Amino acid sequence: MLAEIIAVGSEMLTPHRQDTNSLYLTAGLNDLGVSVAFKTIVGDNRKHLVSAIRIALSRADIVLLSGGLGPTEDDLTRECLAEVLHLKLHRSDAILESLRQRFSARNIAMSPNNAKQADVLDGATILPNAAGSAPGQWLDIHYEGNRKLVALLPGPPKELKPLFDAECKPRLAAALPGNHLARRILRMALIPESQVDERTAPIYQQFPDVETTILAGHAEIQLHFVCVKPTLAEAEARVDDVLDLVAREMGDAIFSFNGESLEEIVLLMLGVRGHTLSIAESCTGGWLGERLTAIPNSSRVFLGGAIAYSDRSKTALADVPSYLLTEHGAVSDQVARALAEGIRRRIGSTLALGITGIAGPAITTGPDATKPVGLVYIALTNGEDTQVKQFRITGDRDRVRLWATQYALEILRHYLQ
Amino acid sequence: MLAEIIAVGSEMLTPHRQDTNSLYLTAGLNDLGVSVAFKTIVGDNRKHLVSAIRIALSRADIVLLSGGLGPTEDDLTRECLAEVLHLKLHRSDAILESLRQRFSARNIAMSPNNAKQADVLDGATILPNAAGSAPGQWLDIHYEGNRKLVALLPGPPKELKPLFDAECKPRLAAALPGNHLARRILRMALIPESQVDERTAPIYQQFPDVETTILAGHAEIQLHFVCVKPTLAEAEARVDDVLDLVAREMGDAIFSFNGESLEEIVLLMLGVRGHTLSIAESCTGGWLGERLTAIPNSSRVFLGGAIAYSDRSKTALADVPSYLLTEHGAVSDQVARALAEGIRRRIGSTLALGITGIAGPAITTGPDATKPVGLVYIALTNGEDTQVKQFRITGDRDRVRLWATQYALEILRHYLQ
Numbered sequence: 001m002l003a004e005i006i007a008v009g010s011e012m013l014t015p016h017r018q019d020t021n022s023l024y025l026t027a028g029l030n031d032l033g034v035s036v037a038f039k040t041i042v043g044d045n046r047k048h049l050v051s052a053i054r055i056a057l058s059r060a061d062i063v064l065l066s067g068g069l070g071p072t073e074d075d076l077t078r079e080c081l082a083e084v085l086h087l088k089l090h091r092s093d094a095i096l097e098s099l100r101q102r103f104s105a106r107n108i109a110m111s112p113n114n115a116k117q118a119d120v121l122d123g124a125t126i127l128p129n130a131a132g133s134a135p136g137q138w139l140d141i142h143y144e145g146n147r148k149l150v151a152l153l154p155g156p157p158k159e160l161k162p163l164f165d166a167e168c169k170p171r172l173a174a175a176l177p178g179n180h181l182a183r184r185i186l187r188m189a190l191i192p193e194s195q196v197d198e199r200t201a202p203i204y205q206q207f208p209d210v211e212t213t214i215l216a217g218h219a220e221i222q223l224h225f226v227c228v229k230p231t232l233a234e235a236e237a238r239v240d241d242v243l244d245l246v247a248r249e250m251g252d253a254i255f256s257f258n259g260e261s262l263e264e265i266v267l268l269m270l271g272v273r274g275h276t277l278s279i280a281e282s283c284t285g286g287w288l289g290e291r292l293t294a295i296p297n298s299s300r301v302f303l304g305g306a307i308a309y310s311d312r313s314k315t316a317l318a319d320v321p322s323y324l325l326t327e328h329g330a331v332s333d334q335v336a337r338a339l340a341e342g343i344r345r346r347i348g349s350t351l352a353l354g355i356t357g358i359a360g361p362a363i364t365t366g367p368d369a370t371k372p373v374g375l376v377y378i379a380l381t382n383g384e385d386t387q388v389k390q391f392r393i394t395g396d397r398d399r400v401r402l403w404a405t406q407y408a409l410e411i412l413r414h415y416l417q
Numbered sequence: 418m419l420a421e422i423i424a425v426g427s428e429m430l431t432p433h434r435q436d437t438n439s440l441y442l443t444a445g446l447n448d449l450g451v452s453v454a455f456k457t458i459v460g461d462n463r464k465h466l467v468s469a470i471r472i473a474l475s476r477a478d479i480v481l482l483s484g485g486l487g488p489t490e491d492d493l494t495r496e497c498l499a500e501v502l503h504l505k506l507h508r509s510d511a512i513l514e515s516l517r518q519r520f521s522a523r524n525i526a527m528s529p530n531n532a533k534q535a536d537v538l539d540g541a542t543i544l545p546n547a548a549g550s551a552p553g554q555w556l557d558i559h560y561e562g563n564r565k566l567v568a569l570l571p572g573p574p575k576e577l578k579p580l581f582d583a584e585c586k587p588r589l590a591a592a593l594p595g596n597h598l599a600r601r602i603l604r605m606a607l608i609p610e611s612q613v614d615e616r617t618a619p620i621y622q623q624f625p626d627v628e629t630t631i632l633a634g635h636a637e638i639q640l641h642f643v644c645v646k647p648t649l650a651e652a653e654a655r656v657d658d659v660l661d662l663v664a665r666e667m668g669d670a671i672f673s674f675n676g677e678s679l680e681e682i683v684l685l686m687l688g689v690r691g692h693t694l695s696i697a698e699s700c701t702g703g704w705l706g707e708r709l710t711a712i713p714n715s716s717r718v719f720l721g722g723a724i725a726y727s728d729r730s731k732t733a734l735a736d737v738p739s740y741l742l743t744e745h746g747a748v749s750d751q752v753a754r755a756l757a758e759g760i761r762r763r764i765g766s767t768l769a770l771g772i773t774g775i776a777g778p779a780i781t782t783g784p785d786a787t788k789p790v791g792l793v794y795i796a797l798t799n800g801e802d803t804q805v806k807q808f809r810i811t812g813d814r815d816r817v818r819l820w821a822t823q824y825a826l827e828i829l830r831h832y833l834q
Contacts, residue, residue, distance in 0.1 A: 011630065011632070012456075013443065013452070013453045013454070013455075013456065014443060014447075014630065014641075015440045015441070015443045015444035015447065016440075016630070016632055016639070016641065017632065018435065018437070018440060020435070023432050023433075023435060024432070026430065026431060026432045027432035030431075030432065035430070036430045037430070037459075037460065037462070037465055038430075038457065038458065038459055038465065038469070039429075039430065039457070039458035040455065040456070040457050040458075041455065041456035041457075042454075042455055043454065045454070048454055048455065048476075051476065052455070055472055059465075059468065213428065213431065213433070215428070215433055215434065222433075224431075224433065278730070279724070281703070281706075283710075284707075284710075285703075285706045285707055285709065285710025285711070285715075286698070286702075286703030286704065286705065286706025286707040286709075286710065286722075286724065287703065287706075287707040287710075288703065289698075289702045289703025289704075289706070289707075289724040289726070290701075290702055290703040290704040290706075290707045292702065293700075293701075293702025293703065293704075293724075293726060293818075294702070294814075294815065294818070296777065296778055296814060297778070298702075298726075299726055299727060302726060302727075303726060303727040303729055303730050304723065304724045304725050304726035304727050304729070304730025304731075304734065305703075305723075305724040305726075305730070306721065306722075306723060306724070306734060307696070307703065307706040307710075307721045307722040307723070307724065308721050309706070309710060309715075309716055309719060309720060309721035309722075310716060310719075310720040310721050310764075312720055312721070312764055312765060313695070313720050313721025313722070313764050314721075316763045316764050316765070317721065317723060317734050317763065317764075346733045346734065347727075347729055347730050347733050347734075348729060348733070360713065361713055361714070397711075397713060398711065401710075401711070
């Protein structure tokens with residue numbers, strides 16, 4: 001079974017907006033053992049949309065359309081699908097009534113063009129939209145002699161996602177032959193993709209029925225294993241088999257077996273080990289703090305820290321002695337150590353990290369003037385021992401900063417293991 | 418002139434990866450007065466790719482293909498385009514030689530399948546790729562009686578972008594009738610989209626030859642004005658006319674007239690006014706620091722701050738008196754004020770911001786237990802006066818945190834104006 005996803009909306013043909021619904025829909029289709037063969041993005045243009053729908057119906061078994069269900073003249077998805085399928089639209093009294101209630105609950109007069117949202121293709125099932133005014137529609141039809149499953153879904157992700165899960169996915173599952181999909185995700189940081197592939201390919205290639213994908217980016221490598229079988233137990237067993245062998249090969253380079261992020265794992269381990277953490281960040285400027293505090297309940301183990309961006313703030317917030325800054329420069333083994341030790345004493349956490357480096361542009365005066373962009377020192381202290389590591393990170397300012405936060409989290413994870 | 422962009426690669430049909438090249442290519446095409454009518458994403462599948470290319474050539478004047486130019490069996494773009502156009506491929510000695518040099522410079526043996534990257538469609542112009550091994554190709558041909566401009570571009574963005582700018586865009590410009598495009602972007606924060614539309618629509622609707630787009634998201638509203646005319650001067654004059662009128666209407670809700678981000682503008686204004694800044698962030702956990710320090714040379718005016726995530730760190734880093742925390746709770750007018758005043762004294766900046774709030778989940782014990790998720794206090798002090806504002810931000814944890822950083826920057830911008 002092949003699927004095509006059509007995202008409708010002229011804004012997605014500008015340099016500023018992108019379709020993201022298709023990622024969510026793809027995950028849902030994959031869960032049912034269905035692959036996506038094509039994605040098409042088309043504007044609010046009758047001729048173009050009719051042509052895109054016609055092509056999709058001729059090459060895919062399942063066609064999901066998102067967007068173009070609103071009340072304006074630009075919203076053409078219903079009309080265009082009706083044209084291609086030679087179906088008529090009828091105005092649904094039930095939808096009209098719920099639209100009226102929606103508007104009166106908000107004390108707004110319903111403008112006449114809103115009634116358009118009550119237009120339903122003959123033979124379509126209405127899919128209620130709990131989060132918005134435009135309902136979805138579902139068609140199980142024949143087109144050029146073949147069975148096609150077609151869904152019209154609203155464009156806003158907050159409406160599309162719950163509607164797809166509640167109304168569309170169960171109908172797809174009921175219409176499809178018994179396919180069950182198991183998926184596992186391994187995540188690794190700070191290891192080259194080529195090395196991961198070299199070491200794991202001989203393993204995963206022995207599992208031709210498991211689809212293995214290596215994704216690299218954002219300072220980590222992900223290995224995705226997906227298997228489709230007639231029963232869930234069979235699919236899970238195969239995925240677990242390859243996962244066990246790969247895990248044995250890659251050892252503790254793997255930080256997560258179920259898709260959790262590195263910061264989630266580190267926070268979890270801090271809690272399990274009864275530790276608390278504080279940080280002092282120079283070149284990363286708060287990014288490590290932001291990553292940790294993006295996780296709900298991080299306050300149980302993360303106590304806070306210093307954005308020690310200037311010499312003055314290093315001294316004032318983390319008690320870095322000024323002579324270290326003058327003698328060794330802010331970007332030095334000694335200052336990384338002093339940042340970690342100073343912030344730990346100040347905040348009273350059991351562990352602390354200190355990060356200092358040159359994200360770029362190069363520093364042109366003082367003791368750091370000779371040091372290269374990308375030089376980063378990271379210190380971890382438990383109050384008794386402090387370890388400092390030096391890194392040379394390549395790439396632009398953003399990459400140096402991201403990788404510095406990633407190295408800091410990895411140092412902490414290895415310490416906690 | 419209509420364009421279609423085809424992104425080739427099975428990874429972009431998974432839930433994990435998305436085509437982003439098309440945004441860059443769209444901006445480049447728009448600069449030349451060309452609109453994108455369709456985007457297609459297709460996997461590394463010969464039949465599907467041939468069909469996608471055939472459809473694109475039948476409905477668009479310009480077809481840009483990205484990806485599928487690598488050395489593996491999965492890389493099929495060259496072969497598929499040759500099939501559709503009934504053209505032969507020939508192996509280019511010049512490309513072969515440059516591939517060999519590339520490999521020997523890296524001390525790697527060139528594997529035989531790499532030679533495939535030297536295959537060129539008969540009649541195509543080779544577009545040198547300075548950043549990678551696969552060169553692009555350019556065809557100016559007739560297909561079904563109509564002229565078509567076709568470019569094959571490498572998939573990795575770091576290769577595609579410079580190659581498109583240096584080799585492809587000038588060829589497109591030379592082949593197209595004289596179109597010149599002017600674009601201006603207005604950015605506003607913390608104002609509802611409906612209000613922006615209500616106030617500006619009567620203005621921009623008087624300029625039917627200027628394409629106006631309102632984009633909302635990430636706690637800001639952008640207004641894009643684009644105009645295409647036979648000369649650049651004409652296009653710029655029209656865009657400037659509508660911009661002036663809209664700017665008069667929206668006044669200082671506008672923070673940027675040339676696309677700069679809010680943090681860039683605030684850093685610029687701090688410098689111009691001779692100010693320095695420190696911050697103490699509780700619920701935003703370092704995000705404001707991250708945003709400020711993401712901008713190169715922010716260290717000229719941003720001195721640093723505290724991630725005052727726990728009570729202990731509020732006291733230890735920003736000298737918040739403990740009795741304030743006990744009496745009023747960490748999420749209070751008083752603590753926001755104390756955070757700003759405390760960090761300013763500590764760091765010695767001229768200005769300071771303090772942020773405290775509940776990003777979620779709700780706090781269940783202590784003096785903040787009765788306060789709602791989304792409650793945020795932001796204080797700005799200059800050492801003499803301190804203003805504190807209370808906000809109720811709706812949405813999830815991420816949204817509350819993002820909007821809190823945005824409000825803080827807006828408070829600072831209005832103070833500096």
